[in-house]
Amino acid sequence: MSKIRVSTTVNGDAAEFLCEPTSSLLDVLRDTMGLTGSKEGCGSGDCGACTVVLDGEMVCSCLVLAPEAEGRTIATIEGVAEGSVLHPVQQKFLEHAALQCGFCTPGFIVAAKALLDRNPDPTESEVRYWLAGNLCRCTGYDKIVRAVMAAAAELRQERTPA
Amino acid sequence: MPSTAYHAPGTVEDAVALLAADPTARPLGGGTDLIVQMRAGRLSPGAVIDLKRIGGMSGVHRAGDAFAIGAATPCTALKADAALSAAWPGVVEAANLIGSVQVRNRATMAGNLCNASPAADSVPALVAAGAVCVIAGPSGQREVPVEAIPVSPGKTSLAPGEFVVEIRFPPKPAGGGDAYLRSTPRTEMDIAVVGAGVSIVLDGEGICTAARIALGAVGPTVVLVEDAAAALVGSKLDDDALAAMSQAVQAASNPIDDKRGTVSYRKAMAGVLARRAVLIAASRAGAKA
Numbered sequence: 001m002s003k004i005r006v007s008t009t010v011n012g013d014a015a016e017f018l019c020e021p022t023s024s025l026l027d028v029l030r031d032t033m034g035l036t037g038s039k040e041g042c043g044s045g046d047c048g049a050c051t052v053v054l055d056g057e058m059v060c061s062c063l064v065l066a067p068e069a070e071g072r073t074i075a076t077i078e079g080v081a082e083g084s085v086l087h088p089v090q091q092k093f094l095e096h097a098a099l100q101c102g103f104c105t106p107g108f109i110v111a112a113k114a115l116l117d118r119n120p121d122p123t124e125s126e127v128r129y130w131l132a133g134n135l136c137r138c139t140g141y142d143k144i145v146r147a148v149m150a151a152a153a154e155l156r157q158e159r160t161p162a
Numbered sequence: 163m164p165s166t167a168y169h170a171p172g173t174v175e176d177a178v179a180l181l182a183a184d185p186t187a188r189p190l191g192g193g194t195d196l197i198v199q200m201r202a203g204r205l206s207p208g209a210v211i212d213l214k215r216i217g218g219m220s221g222v223h224r225a226g227d228a229f230a231i232g233a234a235t236p237c238t239a240l241k242a243d244a245a246l247s248a249a250w251p252g253v254v255e256a257a258n259l260i261g262s263v264q265v266r267n268r269a270t271m272a273g274n275l276c277n278a279s280p281a282a283d284s285v286p287a288l289v290a291a292g293a294v295c296v297i298a299g300p301s302g303q304r305e306v307p308v309e310a311i312p313v314s315p316g317k318t319s320l321a322p323g324e325f326v327v328e329i330r331f332p333p334k335p336a337g338g339g340d341a342y343l344r345s346t347p348r349t350e351m352d353i354a355v356v357g358a359g360v361s362i363v364l365d366g367e368g369i370c371t372a373a374r375i376a377l378g379a380v381g382p383t384v385v386l387v388e389d390a391a392a393a394l395v396g397s398k399l400d401d402d403a404l405a406a407m408s409q410a411v412q413a414a415s416n417p418i419d420d421k422r423g424t425v426s427y428r429k430a431m432a433g434v435l436a437r438r439a440v441l442i443a444a445s446r447a448g449a450k451a
Binding site (some may be wrong): 004012020021022024043044045046048051057058059060062063064065067068070111128130132133134 | 165166167168170192193197198200201202210212214238261262263264265267268306349350351409
């Protein structure tokens with residue numbers, strides 16, 4: 001089967017790749033483009049470690065066929081920090097020790113940022129429901145939820161004119 | 163794994179031709195069932211036909227007071243449509259119980275239906291609403307009620323080359339309300355042990371003039387329980403009518419025993435959930451139950 005050429009935008013830059021018809025978007029991001037921040041946990045949409053934002057909506061990149069990305073816009077964990085300046089969600093994950101092994105962390109950060117981009121003032125309950133598709137086997141979630149709440153508070157301050 | 167081709171046709175006719183050319187080809191909506199099954203080796207289609215490049219396939223369309231939902235519309239897009247959410251809250255809620263946000267940003271109700279799981283959350287709500295599928299195929303288009311699509315776990319009544327193009331709703335009746343409830347051990351990322359979808363119409367006096375009650379996960383397919391609906395019609399949803407409805411629901415339940423629930427638990431819960439769903443649907447119909 002011949003490979004398919006796909007033109008897309010990844011983290012703001014035009015990107016082209018060749019892929020097998022049924023390669024996952026996750027495989028292409030990791031193995032072809034070298035963007036190894038997104039992780040493969042389950043490969044079945046249960047764990048959220050591969051979460052990316054596709055045309056503005058977060059999805060499991062393991063359950064997207066790479067050719068589906070033709071003409072679409074993709075945002076990955078690699079685009080969350082601005083150069084060496086961490087995004088508030090990343091900074092608060094560090095400050096609150098919201099990670100241990102770190103495998104689930106990129107997915108959590110992409111998902112949490114997607115929430116705060118549309119709802120800067122979520123309740124704890126909203127945070128927990130939003131992150132229900134991201135599994136963490138280390139932290140017990142509490143520190144993650146606190147980090148996201150703290151990031152939300154900081155983002156609200158940044159956005160409020162003094 | 164044998165190689166699988168990927169096609170993204172731009173028209174319904176091209177999609178039908180591609181599907182008809184290879185009986186193993188599968189339509190791709192959100193992929194949250196299809197791709198999982200391919201990865202697990204349970205399905206090896208000769209081709210995957212992505213429906214999302216076909217015009218009109220994604221989105222909620224409105225003709226007068228009737229809604230039509232394109233087959234490739236993700237569940238979260240239903241929730242974002244205020245008019246649809248106001249008219250059919252039970253359907254929108256059912257679709258948004260599926261999986262996680264990541265999954266619902268891809269998963270579609272047409273896919274939920276054609277995956278033919280008896281526990282599909284959106285299907286009892288669609289059946290209760292009286293929704294109809296528009297099916298495209300080699301001999302043109304046809305319309306069938308949602309409940310006629312699944313025939314057994316994993317199997318549908320669709321012929322080779324056919325696929326669901328759109329799910330159409332009847333005009334929302336005056337005094338109508340709908341609801342869907344499911345029983346799961348946890349609130350998120352779970353599969354229904356029992357599901358109950360209800361749609362009822364109440365007149366100005368609070369008398370039930372029409373009802374549809376559908377159950378999930380208590381048989382090989384989602385089942386429409388006409389006896390349960392009949393127990394409500396003509397009543398003011400008093401305790402006797404609700405008890406008769408629950409009894410009809412239990413009688414129509416034919417579940418399996420598995421790790422998620424026993425036969426007796428599922429039967430009992432079907433009656434309980436149907437009763438609760440009727441009361442929610444009644445409150446949405448704007449009349450006192």
